Amino acid sequence: MTSYSNAFAVFGHPIAHSLSPVIHEMFADQFELPMNYQAIDVAPGNFDAQVRSFFSQGGRGANVTLPHKRDAFMLAAKRTEAANRVGTANVLTPEADGTLVAHNTDGAGLVRDLTERHGIDLREQHTLLLGAGGAAYGVAWSLLDAGIHRLTIVNRTAETAQKLVDTIGRPGQVQARYWDDLERIGSFDLIINATSAGVHNESLRLPFSLAGSRASCYDLSYGSAASAFVAWARTAQARHALDGLGMLVETAADAFEIWHGKRPDTDPVYTHLRKKYPRN
Ligand code: NDP
Helix, strand or coil: CCCCCCCEEEEECCCCCCCHHHHHHHHHHHCCCCCCEEEEECCCCCHHHHHHHHHHCCCCEEEECCCCHHHHHHHCCEECHHHHHHCCCCEEEECCCCCEEEECCHHHHHHHHHHHHCCCCCCCCCEEEECCCHHHHHHHHHHHHCCCCCEEEECCCHHHHHHHHHHHCCCCCEEEECHHHHHHCCCEEEEEECCCCCCCCCCCCCCHHHEEEEEEEEECCCCHHHHHHHHHHHHCCCCEEECCHHHHHHHHHHHHHHHHCCCCCCHHHHHHHHHHCCCC
């Protein structure tokens, strides 16, 4: 039987290609901390039992990715404010008495990557968010906190976009539009692709009129999953055509700080991973 004493882990399905183990090991090296970080594949339906077993055997912290983020939120007895408003969790930590705490650091990671790594001032940005799944919930709130001006949310399933708009509850600032409206919706300063179309090797039909020459375009995914959107943004002559590799590293840094009380330097890790995942 595997022992998880003093271990950290990422739970997902599939999980074999997760970059989390290498990111956390590189962070730990910066502080000369020993690190036992594993990627654990958990099929839907087995999440609660496996996570409880991990923590009961001394597991010290977990990252959670697709498709378990909602289950992680539901499993935890305590939730941070960011997790509560998003309704999903990507980090779980046990308190001394074993109580599990759910965190959601996705939105904060995106905002840090946009502002600190790429130098984009989010204030007053007229923003288009494509997608209304779990990641879109996280980033919508954080973008609003960061001072964007107006937020338009468009999703393939229109009802889901409307549900996110209703949940946020700022009718003057946040609105939903239909995908078919994209042709006549005008242009945006910031366009965030939070769909998983690229992951499924499906293409998005996006008019070039959405992105002006000053636009920043950002796909939350990275590697080949982001290629089509990044290529679209370049062809539209957007100012920035970015993928989500930096968000991944920043989000991991938040988890590392929650667990170890130390803030890692994300730049060398980002630079290392960027060589493996060029923005092609
Ligand atoms: P979900 O499964 O919760 O949501 C998927 C979203 O994509 C839905 O809005 C869905 O629309 C939409 N979608 C899927 N296929 C298509 C398509 N062919 N055309 C249009 N829309 C489509 O996934 P998440 O929200 O958790 O993740 C979304 C993306 O963000 C993934 O690529 C994920 O890898 C990435 N991500 C990156 C992170 C990072 O750190 N860089 C962190 C978290 C996520 P519908 O409602 O109609 O099904």
